[in-house]
Amino acid sequence: MGAVIAPSILSADFSRLGADIKDAEAGGAALIHVDVMDGHFVPNLTVGPAVTRAVRKVTQLPVDCHLMIENPDHYVAEFAEAGADMISVHVEVARHLERTLQAIKDAGAKAGVVLNPATPLESLSEILPVADFVLLMSVNPGFGGQKLIPWVLDKALRLRQSIDRMGLSTRIEIDGGVTLDNVEQVAAAGVDIIVAGSAVFGSGDARGATSALVRKVAALAEQGRRA
Numbered sequence: 001m002g003a004v005i006a007p008s009i010l011s012a013d014f015s016r017l018g019a020d021i022k023d024a025e026a027g028g029a030a031l032i033h034v035d036v037m038d039g040h041f042v043p044n045l046t047v048g049p050a051v052t053r054a055v056r057k058v059t060q061l062p063v064d065c066h067l068m069i070e071n072p073d074h075y076v077a078e079f080a081e082a083g084a085d086m087i088s089v090h091v092e093v094a095r096h097l098e099r100t101l102q103a104i105k106d107a108g109a110k111a112g113v114v115l116n117p118a119t120p121l122e123s124l125s126e127i128l129p130v131a132d133f134v135l136l137m138s139v140n141p142g143f144g145g146q147k148l149i150p151w152v153l154d155k156a157l158r159l160r161q162s163i164d165r166m167g168l169s170t171r172i173e174i175d176g177g178v179t180l181d182n183v184e185q186v187a188a189a190g191v192d193i194i195v196a197g198s199a200v201f202g203s204g205d206a207r208g209a210t211s212a213l214v215r216k217v218a219a220l221a222e223q224g225r226r227a
Contacts (some may be wrong), residue, residue, distance in 0.1 A: 002221025003187040004030030005065055005213045007206065008175070008197035010046060010056065017051075018058040020206050027210025031062045031086070033175070033195045036079070038069040041093055042141045049082040051074075056083025064193075066114060066175065068141050069093075071221040073100050080107035088112030088135045088173075091123050101130050112173070116141065117149050121159055131170055133193070134159060138186075139176030148177025152165045160190030180212055 007024040009017065009032065021032055034056055037046040055063055062085040069075065072089040074094075077203035079087055087109045094100045097113065104111035110132040113124060117137055124134065136156055139146035156172055163170050174186055186194050196213055203209035 001073050002132060003191050003217050004104045005200075005210060005217065006031035006033040006173070006193050006195045007200040007210055008033040008035055009051075009201070011034040011197035011201040012206075013201065016084050017054065020201055021055065021059050023104050023206035024200055025059055025061055025211045027200075027207040028214035029061060029200075029210050031064045031193065032059055033197075034063060034065045034084070035197075036065055036069060037141075041070045041090065042068045049078045049146065052079055052082040052084055062086060064088075064173075066135060068114075073103060076104050076109075077107045080104070080109045084109050086110040086133065088110060088133070090114045090116070091119060091127075097127050098130055101127070105132075117152055117155075121155060121162070124159075128162065128166065128170060129168060133171040133173055135173040135175055136180070137176050138174050139171075141176070146177050148179075148182055148186075152176075153185060156186075156189040156191055178213075180209075180216065183213050183216050184220050187220050 012020040036045055062084040063083055065079050065084040066088050069126055070093055076087055087104045091113055094173050101111040112133040112135050113131045114135040138148045138152040169193040173177055173193035174191045177192055178196045179199045200206050200209045
């Protein structure tokens with residue numbers, strides 16, 4: 001199975017959020033990604049559990065909450081209760097990471113670890129078997145519309161090799177700067193979930209943009225099966 005597309009509502013029109021999500025879903029989105037920023041860990045302030053709850057009401061797709069916040073332990077249960085199916089926390093702020101991941105699982109969600117671009121993969125060496133997924137940031141977090149940092153794709157490839165070598169089922173997610181022009185390169189790096197914000201909701205046609213990304217990734221997967 002090839003990679004799937006997870007549109008990020010960070011770039012959506014919040015005056016018509018439900019309609020935007022429905023458009024992305026109709027275009028073949030597999031998940032809906034919610035970027036949660038607290039204005040402390042990253043220099044931006046976005047949404048919280050109330051918006052997550054609203055997203056949950058308008059889609060049957062898995063809701064993927066990326067917590068770019070300090071003290072995530074204080075909030076994981078609240079986001080799970082609001083309807084998050086996946087919750088990821090940054091290794092840079094989670095001091096007791098194993099405990100945080102277990103709290104996410106205890107709340108009924110899949111537990112993920114996030115690495116900023118400059119955070120080495122070695123920081124995952126002890127925790128990788130515990131994580132359901134790893135989210136690699138391909139931009140420095142905080143704002144949408146940035147360009148993908150290309151060497152993060154090599155980081156994804158190395159992570160893919162580690163996961164396969166260890167015989168784990170951990171999924172790899174990537175977030176930041178994904179466009180129709182580079183989505184094939186991202187998928188080829190062994191990524192399972194590709195987050196796209198501006199490329200979907202900044203296009204003016206969320207359904208068409210999502211569909212185009214899905215088709216490119218599917219074509220790459222088909223080539224791999226034939227090889």
